[in-house]
Amino acid sequence: MTELGTVLIRGIVGFILLFILARIMGKKHMTDMTFYEYIVGIAIGSIAAELTFGTEVRMSNFILGMILWAIFPLIVSKIELKSFRFRVLTEGHPTVLIENGKILEKNFKKEDLTIDELMIHLRQKDAFKISEVESAVMEKNGQISIMKKSDSQPLTTKDMGMTVELEHQPRLVIVDGNVMEKSLNEYGYTKEWLKGEIMKQGAKDFSEVFLAQIDSMGNVYLDLYNDNLKMPQIKQKLLVAANIKQLQANLMNFSLQTENEDAKEMYQTHAKKMDTLIDEMTVYLKE
Structure with a gap:
């Protein structure tokens, strides 16, 4: 097998392994990126660093490796558009943490999430009391969305039966x-x-x-x-x-x-x- 062929196989295997490891890590370790965006960022950064210092490796191998890791997310995105099941496999499901005002402890363990971490997310959403929260969901990207109980939501002009003129972009x-x-x-x-x-x-x-x-x-x-x-x-x-x-x-x-x-x-x-x-x-x- 040629050297470039070896790089191709190693790139595919590396992508699959990093993807599996990222999925094992769980959503709480993600930012606003999807799983494969996260691992591709890690891989390309590593290849770029190795390109700088790994003078013993051919430049063509580095170029092929970076091209492969740039193409992988494009292929995955196209497949996700066609297949719902594949999208679930790559991105997972949102996880309900609080439902009907009740904390779902099993889902906390599933996402390796602590109450302290939950409280940080709730405070960032201006919810300082768990009693104010009707529902909380950990999204696929690791962010937590909440819906406050009706009596804890801000009063709007619609609630008061008032009609106001709609504002547009300043x-x-x-x-x-x-x-x-x-x-x-x-x-x-x-x-x-x-x-x-x-x-x-x-x-x-x-x-x-x-x-x-x-x-x-x-x-x-x-x-x-x-x-x-x-x-x-x-x-x-x-x-x-x-x-x-x-x-x-x-x-x-x-x-x-x-x-x-x-x-x-x-x-x-x-x-x-x-x-x-x-x-x-x-x-x-x-x-």
């Missing part, structure tokens, strides 16, 4: 003093409206803003380059200017939304007047 609208106009327009706002909002929070211009984020409700979070500019320190004149700027933005929005030409012209005319007013006020705002 958007960054200013980064390093630059306005992200595309994000702003997607939420239906203008630069004039945004300037009015930042002026309310102490900024006179976009260049003074390090970061601004807007949510789907129109609330603006602002971080200024000068963190000493706080809301209570803003002059009254600055607030008035901000309100005028926002009113101007609203008028421009109204003009875009209406199909009545007379109303459109009226909105635009008053918006221009307010723009002129703000320009005239600029000198006094700096005092």
Whole structure:
């Protein structure tokens, strides 16, 4: 048998043996990886280390070995997609640790898990009392998922029979003093409206803003380059200017939304007047 053939056989045998050992170790020793991802990581790391120091072994053997260990998880993944039984063999089953509020001691022994380790996982899920837990399951990757009892779950607006507007993903609208106009327009706002909002929070211009984020409700979070500019320190004149700027933005929005030409012209005319007013006020705002 050729040397490369020997490497091929050894690679296959090594993969199978490491897989069996990883399965014996149990899920608690895993991270967020599946079993074969775990053992492949170990194997490739070992081969890379040997490649550095094992000068007596041919480079071609190292290359073949690393290729084999890179291909193995791809083959396993393809087979898992086709076969549920094989997926169970490679990944195992989730293990129920707590059911109907009762601890299942046999499953603790099966997963070689202690109560102290369980408590660590529960505290990470904000469950400090076992009495709060209705169900706890050790997943295939070793993580523990829990479901709290109904009387221990946070009260939601649905529980109270309240209807709230759904929120969507917030958007960054200013980064390093630059306005992200595309994000702003997607939420239906203008630069004039945004300037009015930042002026309310102490900024006179976009260049003074390090970061601004807007949510789907129109609330603006602002971080200024000068963190000493706080809301209570803003002059009254600055607030008035901000309100005028926002009113101007609203008028421009109204003009875009209406199909009545007379109303459109009226909105635009008053918006221009307010723009002129703000320009005239600029000198006094700096005092």
